Amino acid sequence: MAQNIENNLFARLSELIQKKIGLFFPKERWHDLERGVRAAALELGFEDTTSCIQGLLGSPVTKVQLDTLVAHLTVGETFFLRDESHFNALQHQILPGLFEKCLKKGQAPRFWSAACCTGEEPYTIAMIIDRMKPFWTQKDYSILATDINSRFLEKARKGIYTNWSLRNAPNWMVEKYFTVHGNNRFEVEKGLQKSIRFTNLNLVDPVYPSAVTHTEQVNVVFCRNVLMYFNQTLRETVIERLSWALADDGWLFVGPSEAAFVNHPNLGHTRYPGAIIFQKQAAKNKVQGADLDNSSWAAPLPASQEKPRSSLPTWRPMPRPETSPVTKAVRPAETRDRSMELCSTDQMLEKALELVESGKYNEATECLLDLISRADTRAGMTPDSRAMALLARTYANMGKLEEARKWGGKAVEADKLNPGHRYLLATVYEELGDAVKAADLLQASLFLDSRFVLAHFTLGNTVKKQGKSNDARRHFKNALSLLLDLDTDAVIPHSGGMTAGRLTEIVRSMILGD
Ligand SMILES: C[S@@+](CC[C@H](N)C(=O)[O-])C[C@H]1O[C@@H](n2cnc3c(N)ncnc32)[C@H](O)[C@@H]1O
Incomplete structure (x- = not known):
């Protein structure tokens, strides 16, 4: 009993x-x-x-x-240069092409260690990138390192390790990147510590990909030796989200024993001596899979039996005031027609949103362009600003930032009083590296809605990058005080599903990390 x-x-x-x-x-x-x-x-x-x-x-x-x-x-087993063949593949197979491509596009390559534990994995990535400097002199790449265990992250931020973590570290690594402090204490070089952003992220939560968690358009994701602790359904959900987080042609590393878990139609696998690595094929699909004949490529592993319904965190159109409930009173014919049109516009927007949420960006853009052009052709009718904003968002998800900027700008023009549109455009400028323009738009957005939590938070991040620590702190504190008024389970508008509780943690860590 x-x-x-x-x-x-x-x-x-x-x-x-x-x-x-x-x-x-x-x-x-x-x-x-x-x-x-x-x-x-x-x-x-x-x-x-x-x-x-x-x-x-x-x-x-x-x-x-x-x-x-x-x-x-949680299990904290990790060490520097774990599964060396992965880092060989990173250095020789991936980085040269990636650096070249990013240099042409004027973008900074983005790396994410998605279960970084005590930091050995992201520091190894930083060391490998640093070794490439003869080929890649531009310093401004970014490495995001996340884990669910805050105590592990604290240790990672300190960057001090014992011999045990260095058990696989070759001489070049120890000599170049560590300072020995007394007996059996090795500190990672300070410059490398600064190049990594350590933050808490639970892979169960639908908070990625998202600009808020810096998990959009990532070029290389390491998510190693964590899927093995999840059940099959969660593994599939996490892999699907990671595939969305990857930029086109982006790379995914999982642990050697976890490769069989990756059965995603957008992820092809390629073999490198001692390693199987995955690459997002979206761009290749667009050119009728021409490159798939490449002998180093194999088709995705067999599709899984059951595919979980995705719940991609993404932008939702703001409710529009003019779509007030239809009353039963008889209205003039013209008004009736207009209301039917609104209804079909809303339906099309819903459909486009569903397409975006299931990662079908090409179909979503077609649907939205159709919706916008329909309105355009009718005299005196301006296209729906929500469609333009969703189009901007979709292009941003596809990494087409210039298109995203164009349509984000049109959305702002079409509905000047909408703080959400300005926020969206600010995030595009942020991605384009124009922090000044992003900050202006965020200020304007806050002028329209001073309780816009995410705008305070994003503005904090933007000005922090400009070196304005005091301003950043003020914006984070504003965000925090608004967040404390909300239920921890309340979903933050425009965040793609992030709860107030989660954002509170992130904001607190930004304030403490100052
Ligand atoms: C064995 S370590 C792997 C570390 C490193 N990736 C490696 O391969 O050496 C597993 C890590 O997954 C983290 N983890 C477990 N569940 C997680 C979750 N739901 N979200 C994020 N990290 C998680 C643990 O805290 C732990 O740091």
């Missing part, structure tokens, strides 16, 4: 953990779960494991409880 109750508690706890953290604890692994919860119970002040589990199941889990569970349940 007591055993039954205990089994029931563990079954419910593992379900809760899977939902919140993603980690999958089937019955065979309940001893690991028990060990972790026992340690968390002590820290959280519960008398024993059972009362801790009951406490966690009995009321909504607090952030402190969740962080403590994460700290005791």
Whole structure:
């Protein structure tokens, strides 16, 4: 009987953990779960494991409880140059072409280590890039390093390691990139520390790809040795989101034992000595798959049986005031026609949005251009600014920033009082590297809506990059004070599904990291 109750508690706890953290604890692994919860119970002040589990199941889990569970349940095994063949592929197969392409486009290559643990992986990436300097002198690439475990991230930011983390590090790495501090303490070179942005991101949360989390249009994603802890459905969801986060032709690395999990139609795999790596094929599909004949390419692995419905965080059209509910009173014919037109415009917008959300950007742009041109042809009718803004957003997702700027500008022109359109255009300018223009648009957006949380936050980031730390702090504090008025589960407008609780954490870390 007591055993039954205990089994029931563990079954419910593992379900809760899977939902919140993603980690999958089937019955065979309940001893690991028990060990972790026992340690968390002590820290959280519960008398024993059972009362801790009951406490966690009995009321909504607090952030402190969740962080403590994460700290005791996640596996922190990692080291510098882990799976060396991956870094050989990065250095020889990927970086030369990527640098050249980005240089031509005037873009800074973007790298993301998506379960970075204590930092050894993103620092290794930074070292490999630094070694390429003879070929690539432009310094301004960006490396984002995220993990769910805040304690791991704290250690990563300090950049101090022991011999154990350097067990696979070759001499060139130790000599060039570490300073030895006393016995068995190795500090990563300061310049490299500055090149990486460490931040908390839970791969379960639908917060990527998004400009807010800096996870859009990434050229190279490392998501290694974490999918193995998730169940099949979550793995597929994470892989799908990562495929959206990748720029066209972008590369995905997963752990050597995880390659079989990647069955996504947009991700082709290529073999490199000792490594299987994946590349987004969107651009190749556009040219009728011509390059797919290339012998180093193989078709995607067999498609998975069940594909989870995607819930891509993305922009939604703002509700428009003029579409007030249709009244039953008889209206003049002209008004009726207009209302039907509005209805079909809304339906088309909904359809376009669905296409964007399922990553069908080409179809979405066709649908939106059709919608816009229809309105254009009627005398006196201006096209719907929401369609233009969604078109801008779609082009931005496709990496076509000039088109995104054009349509974002038209949306602003068509609805000058819409703060959301200005915000969207600001994010495009930000991507284009024009921080001054982005800051102007964000200011204007805040002028129209001073409670626009995301505009405060983004403006904070923009001015921070310009070296204006005090201004940045002020904007982050404004964002924080607005966020504290919201329910932690409230979804932030224009964020593509991010909750107030999550953004609060990010803003706090920006203020603390100042
Ligand atoms: C074994 S380490 C892998 C580190 C590194 N990627 C490597 O391959 O050496 C797994 C990491 O995944 C992180 N992790 C587990 N669940 C996660 C989640 N839901 N979101 C983000 N990171 C997660 C853990 O905190 C841990 O740092």
